[in-house]
Amino acid sequence: MFLRWSVQKKLIACFSFVLLLMCILGSVAVNRMNAMKQNTETITTEWMPGVEAVNRMTYLMEHVVTLTFRHIHAEDESQQDYVAGEIQSTYASIDELFVSYEAMADDPEERESFEKLKQYWAIFKTDNQSILENSAKGAEYNTLARKTLIEKLTQFITLQSYLDQLVVYNHNGAIHSERDAADAFETALRFTIGMIVISVILASVLAFVITRMLSAPLKKVTSAIARVAKGDLAVEPLAIANKDEIGDLAAATNEMVQRLRELVSHVAKTAHQVAASSAELSSNAETTATMVTQAVGVVQTMAxxxxxxxxxxxxxxxxxxxxxxxxxxxxxxxxxxxxxxxxxxxxxxxxxxxxxxxxxxxxxxxxxxxxxxxxxxxxxxxxxxxxxxxxxxxxxxxxxxxxxxxxxxxxxxxxxxxxxxxxxxxxxxxxxxxxxxxxxxxxxxxxxxxxxxxxxxxxxxxxxxxxxxxxxxxxxxxxxxxxxxxxxxxxxxxxxxxxxxxxxxxxxxxxxxxxxxxxxxxxxxxxxxxxxxxxxxxxxxxxxxxxxxxxxxxxxxxxxxxxxxxxxxx
CATH class of the missing domain: 1.10.287.950 (Methyl-accepting chemotaxis protein)
Incomplete structure (x- = not known):
């Protein structure tokens, strides 16, 4: 089937196959790059914002404890009021972080840790509010408020443990995404190298096959034509299996050699006949010359x-x-x-x-x-x-x-x-x-x-x-x-x-x-x-x-x- 194709079709088929390999290689590379891009986007849009939100919540909760200590040690009522306003503002920021993080938490384990964090934070807020109320009543309640706050720090440590769990969860998710990206890169690299090697091997094989299919018949045709140019018409007919333009060239060469043989044979016969005719013509010329000599005698008599x-x-x-x-x-x-x-x-x-x-x-x-x-x-x-x-x-x-x-x-x-x-x-x-x-x-x-x-x-x-x-x-x-x-x-x-x-x-x-x-x-x-x-x-x-x-x-x-x-x- 392939031998019956024309040279143009063969070359187009070979180059199309090479282009197909390149397209496959490019498609796989693009797919793997998209996977790496998605993993990178997951790290930057999911895990990193989660870690940042948890770290921000940790800071704000510690800031609430610090403000509570400042409220207890405040010298006058105006300072306490200012600190209480700061605490309420911090509460609002923490609530906003809760809302944003809750929208990002889609894993059951993560959501469970986050729900416990919210529960303990609500308890801590309630207890902290009573501490602030005792601190606002006067110096005689400051000792009680300080003692209560120190006792509630154990709850805060529990809060921090849940925060740490969230940090670890987001950190692990980022590491997992990074590993997925690395795996995608390695997979793409191995596949690309393999495809390149396969493409080189297949292209080399195709080039060798096409070269043999084109050059070998052409060498035969060239050799036959060179022998004909030197005068050797005893050239064997070219037996080429190609059904393309090279096969047509070989058939035309065979026909040309056959026609040249017939032509040279005919010319040889004609040359022999011409040589015989020239000899006969010379003999006739001698006979005519004798007759002319006799006619000259008659003419002299008439003169x-x-x-x-x-x-x-x-x-x-x-x-x-x-x-x-x-x-x-x-x-x-x-x-x-x-x-x-x-x-x-x-x-x-x-x-x-x-x-x-x-x-x-x-x-x-x-x-x-x-x-x-x-x-x-x-x-x-x-x-x-x-x-x-x-x-x-x-x-x-x-x-x-x-x-x-x-x-x-x-x-x-x-x-x-x-x-x-x-x-x-x-x-x-x-x-x-x-x-x-x-x-x-x-x-x-x-x-x-x-x-x-x-x-x-x-x-x-x-x-x-x-x-x-x-x-x-x-x-x-x-x-x-x-x-x-x-x-x-x-x-x-x-x-x-x-x-x-x-x-x-x-x-x-x-x-x-x-x-x-x-x-x-x-x-x-x-x-x-x-x-x-x-x-x-x-x-x-x-x-x-x-x-x-x-x-x-x-x-x-x-x-x-x-x-x-x-x-x-x-």
Missing amino acids: ESALTQHRGAEDSSRAMEEMSRGIQRIAGATTDAADASSRTDNMVKKGDVLVRDAVAHMDAIHAAVGSMAAEIRKMETCSAEIQQFIGVISGIAQQTNLLSLNASIEAARAGEHGLGFAVVATEVKKLSAQSEAAAMQVSELVNEIQRITLAAAGAMENGVSQVETGMSSVHETGRTFAEIALAVNHVDEQIQEISAIAEQLSAGSQEVAATAISAAELAQHTSSLAQVLASGTDEQSAAIEEVSASAIILSEAAKELEALVRRFTL
């Missing part, structure tokens, strides 16, 4: 026949050389004429476009110059008007400044009644200053506009210059068209001369041309056929050489592949 035919064609070519020169002159003249005609046509078209563009540009420039002149005149007029407005604004600002100054003076004369007017005068002064500053800025802007206007005037002058240049271009275009007309006439004369020469040569060249063309075509066809065959033979020879070289390379590759395959042990 000799083509040479004979070519010699016959040369005799005809000599007769046509003169005619060819004349025809070449005709062709050259005709080409020149065609080029001249083409250039003439292009020049005429370009000249027409230039003239039209020049006219359009002249019109556009004229219109633009007129518009710019009108706008510049408007700008000059606006600049003059703006300068006038600036002068008016500056005058108003200065006048306003003077008025604000006068208002400030009048407000100063008016004193407190002119404070509001002084504020207004100050604001008016600020406005006048701002108006004057704005007027200065506007004046600067007007100056800038005037500068731009002057620049525009210079641009207008440049435009006029451009117009004049355009006019010159139009005149130049006219002259170009005149030259074009002369060139066209010259071309016509050349074309007429070429036509006359062509007529003279056409009659003598027609008969010879037919024979020369037939012979030339036959010789050319034969020569082309020989060249094609020779080229094909050369290409075939080169291909055969490449095939031979490839066969050699393939054979070497097959040998290298076989050498690589031999590295693996199947």
Whole structure:
């Protein structure tokens, strides 16, 4: 069951078991600590308060005896009354201690001792009260009271014995609780040490088992993979009982080795087949080379026949050389004429476009110059008007400044009644200053506009210059068209001369041309056929050489592949 778990589940189970041991250890430790805490609380909340209460009662009862002696030996009545009040106060404190202790006494033995203590204390209080009454009657009763008190001290000793019993009982209870706490501590200590030892042993056993379960199969897998990496494919299948990830790894390793064996076997067979095919290919290449050698002889025979035919064609070519020169002159003249005609046509078209563009540009420039002149005149007029407005604004600002100054003076004369007017005068002064500053800025802007206007005037002058240049271009275009007309006439004369020469040569060249063309075509066809065959033979020879070289390379590759395959042990 455990072997079928995954590695994750195994690790989780082991760590969970260790955590369970820790939780058990912690729970027991906490339980024992709670027990020690309860015993300590019992000592501090039950036994110690009981001991303190009993000790307090002992002290108060002894204090009552002491006060009784003081009452008997008191010199006057006031002192006796004071001592009697102290005694009554002590009685009340003792009664309170009785009530509190009675609430704490839950053991039958303790309660029995406490009840006897209460009984004897009640008797002692009654007898002590009669002693105090005799002591208050006068000196003649003091001796009787002293004697009675001494007799009652035996009862007080009995009270003390019961008090001692209560002290011993509470002391023993505290010791018992302390021993219980010590026993709980020792028990917890022994259990903790035992659990720690058991936990260490179990954790060590689990660690050893898990390590063996994980490391041993991994070592087998690692060893097998290392042998495969060295080329040893004769690896026995890994027999691992684990059903976890390590078992899956072992199964995958077995499958990988099997696949590698099949692959290497197939590669070895393929390499052997390639070596055999390369040998056969080399043999075929040699046979093809022999056939190509025979084809070369046939091609040489065809080349000799083509040479004979070519010699016959040369005799005809000599007769046509003169005619060819004349025809070449005709062709050259005709080409020149065609080029001249083409250039003439292009020049005429370009000249027409230039003239039209020049006219359009002249019109556009004229219109633009007129518009710019009108706008510049408007700008000059606006600049003059703006300068006038600036002068008016500056005058108003200065006048306003003077008025604000006068208002400030009048407000100063008016004193407190002119404070509001002084504020207004100050604001008016600020406005006048701002108006004057704005007027200065506007004046600067007007100056800038005037500068731009002057620049525009210079641009207008440049435009006029451009117009004049355009006019010159139009005149130049006219002259170009005149030259074009002369060139066209010259071309016509050349074309007429070429036509006359062509007529003279056409009659003598027609008969010879037919024979020369037939012979030339036959010789050319034969020569082309020989060249094609020779080229094909050369290409075939080169291909055969490449095939031979490839066969050699393939054979070497097959040998290298076989050498690589031999590295693996199947």
